[in-house]
Amino acid sequence: MSFSVIMSKMGSGYFNAMAIFVFTIIFSMPLGMVVAFGRMSKNKIIQSISKFYISILRGTPLMLQLMVVFYGPFYLFGANIDGFRFPAVIIGFSLNYAAYFAEIYRSGIESIPVGQYEAANVLGYSKRQTFGLIILPQMIKRILPAVTNEIITLVKDTSLAFAITYQEMFTVGKQIAASQTTIMPFFIAGVFYYVTNLVVAFVMEKAENKLAYYR
Amino acid sequence: MEVLKINHLRKSFGDLEVIKDISLTVNEGEVLSIIGPSGSGKSTLLRCATMLETMDRGDLIYLGEYAAKDDQSGSKYADANSLKNIKGYFGLVFQNFNLFPHYSVLRNVMDAPVRVQKKDKKDAKKHAMELLDRMGLADKADYYPYQLSGGQQQRVSIARALAMNPDILFFDEPTSALDPELTGEILKVIKDLAASHMTMVIVTHEMSFARDVSDKVIFMDKGIIVEEGSPEKVFSSENERMKEFLKRFNG
Numbered sequence A: 001m002s003f004s005v006i007m008s009k010m011g012s013g014y015f016n017a018m019a020i021f022v023f024t025i026i027f028s029m030p031l032g033m034v035v036a037f038g039r040m041s042k043n044k045i046i047q048s049i050s051k052f053y054i055s056i057l058r059g060t061p062l063m064l065q066l067m068v069v070f071y072g073p074f075y076l077f078g079a080n081i082d083g084f085r086f087p088a089v090i091i092g093f094s095l096n097y098a099a100y101f102a103e104i105y106r107s108g109i110e111s112i113p114v115g116q117y118e119a120a121n122v123l124g125y126s127k128r129q130t131f132g133l134i135i136l137p138q139m140i141k142r143i144l145p146a147v148t149n150e151i152i153t154l155v156k157d158t159s160l161a162f163a164i165t166y167q168e169m170f171t172v173g174k175q176i177a178a179s180q181t182t183i184m185p186f187f188i189a190g191v192f193y194y195v196t197n198l199v200v201a202f203v204m205e206k207a208e209n210k211l212a213y214y215r
Numbered sequence B: 001m002e003v004l005k006i007n008h009l010r011k012s013f014g015d016l017e018v019i020k021d022i023s024l025t026v027n028e029g030e031v032l033s034i035i036g037p038s039g040s041g042k043s044t045l046l047r048c049a050t051m052l053e054t055m056d057r058g059d060l061i062y063l064g065e066y067a068a069k070d071d072q073s074g075s076k077y078a079d080a081n082s083l084k085n086i087k088g089y090f091g092l093v094f095q096n097f098n099l100f101p102h103y104s105v106l107r108n109v110m111d112a113p114v115r116v117q118k119k120d121k122k123d124a125k126k127h128a129m130e131l132l133d134r135m136g137l138a139d140k141a142d143y144y145p146y147q148l149s150g151g152q153q154q155r156v157s158i159a160r161a162l163a164m165n166p167d168i169l170f171f172d173e174p175t176s177a178l179d180p181e182l183t184g185e186i187l188k189v190i191k192d193l194a195a196s197h198m199t200m201v202i203v204t205h206e207m208s209f210a211r212d213v214s215d216k217v218i219f220m221d222k223g224i225i226v227e228e229g230s231p232e233k234v235f236s237s238e239n240e241r242m243k244e245f246l247k248r249f250n251g
């Protein structure tokens, strides 16, 4: 197998890894907000469900969760799961990352001084306005470093999709390495992950700088 | 005209009864100061009046409109729409300002008039600039709160409250978070407001200020009004608790 063939296979693996990355961000960040609200809900039942959700999703390996999501329908209902590999990856990753984002959001929201709510209340802002205009912007600034951490972890975690042999970069690399007895694919994968995270760190730093206009 | 009327207010936190039957009236153009030892319930009284706390018992009436009405079992609050309307009657200045740190000084002052009162942006901005000018902060309009001194921040928060054109303005120890040398500038602003007949309720530990600026003074202790009346009357009271309280201020 020539270098260019290896590179093109790795490239398509990289593309698939980025698909996981992008879709997971798109779904898990909003879902995390829902879970965070549930976690902070005054309704004890909703609160307990959210707490339970977070504790399960954070307390068990993502790899295991991917396998449950993918193989579960087959073992439980005998469902045909042939075309389900990619959706299963996205569902598994999104559910898992939502739990982490939920806790980040919660800590961010709870760190905003109660005086901000009170000032908004007395000025007559509605609950919705208070959250959207006063709390959310300040929360985003505070959680950005933690979110950066989570996103960088996600880039590397895409490799866990190998658990259900989804053809992302690491899975592809392993297959090539085994068939061609070379470790070059691992080096290539390492460089790809690293460069991607350099870009992530750069973008997030720009975002942080953009919000550095106030304290 | 009675801008604010509170009848038989009671408020407990758990087993702790913090306000035990307090009634008061504030007329238009009047300045009422509330003094008393720490923990006597002054902030709680103000927070009930501004609806940051819910009252257990009693009436809360602004300009003849009931925000809360006592009906034997407890204070019943008006519907959300009426309360929203009533909220427009008062403003509150906090001890620690509570400015919005992500908004510029100008936006802090003009945002609520635009978003809450749906005022025209241009008019709101013009009004905000006038208020900032009156506070001596016209040149700070584009600053952010963290770039200002405590005294300047407090003046912004007064401008923010005034921008809503309230009928009555509450202050909870507006100078307590400030260095002594910055206290004077805030007291002067409040005196100017009094001179322009702004109706105000001020919780303060600044006794000579209270004596100067108030039409009426209330001395609270342990959740009740111990003494009330003109500053002359209250500050020369023969009441033991009042005398003891004042002794600590006069050293």
Ligand SMILES: Nc1ncnc2c1ncn2[C@@H]1O[C@H](COP(=O)(O)OP(=O)(O)OP(=O)(O)O)[C@@H](O)[C@H]1O
Residues within 6 Å of the ligand: B013, B016, B018, B036, B037, B038, B039, B040, B041, B042, B043, B044, B045
């Ligand atoms: N949210 C709350 N939960 C429980 N107790 C409270 C709460 N708010 C106030 N208290 C208690 O109520 C009492 C009165 O407090 P309040 O803040 O009204 O006093 P204050 O007169 O404003 O005192 P200071 O001069 O120190 O500001 C205190 O004993 C306080 O601990």
Ligand SMILES: [Mg+2]
Residues within 6 Å of the ligand: B042, B043, B044, B172, B173
């Ligand atoms: Mg107080």
